[in-house]
Amino acid sequence: MIRLLLADDQALVRGALAALLSLEPDLEVVAEVDRGDLVVAAAREHRPDVALLDIEMPGLDGIAATAALRRAVPATRVCIVTTFGRPGFLRRAMEAGASGFVVKDTPARELADAVRRIASGLRVVDPALAAESLVSGGSPLTAREREVLCAARDGGTAADLAHALGLSEGTVRNHLSAAIGKTGARTRAEAVRLAEGHGWLL
Known part of the structure; x- marks a missing residue:
């Protein structure tokens, strides 16, 4: 059995994920948390093989939680499952130690297969997002x-x-001016919007 930890602050989404993944004969959800800062403690207690983390959570975002989990329980692999399919998030999640990055509208069968591949030591990334990430490059x-x-x-x-x-x-003022220039924006508000759109802010 592949043991899973789910972390998502939306109870409905977390419950749906748990129900879908539990239908698979070789997958077992052993823990669920609704905050990023509860991930490490849950992983220490339940020793999951794979943790599926949302990005936007209270306490600690999914990328910071990934880094903390990889330090504290390195045997647990991480897959980011998020609504926010942004190239900047993908790059930062991989840098933090995630083994996978998929969007929430991934079909259940594909998500289950992704979990199996991650548990076996492979990396799994949403292909469209991977291509977009290569084109857009890293955050300036x-x-x-x-x-x-x-x-x-x-x-x-x-x-x-x-x-x-x-x-x-x-x-x-200097940092704002530099950020406006690097994002190609005309105003501070536009710089924020553009940076968020690329996944450079969290």
């Missing part, structure tokens, strides 16, 4: 530029952002 943003753009999502002045991030206003 530095970690600090990404942090400033994330903070800018809710609006606020440069002074507000500086206060929230513990930076000077000039530094915030």
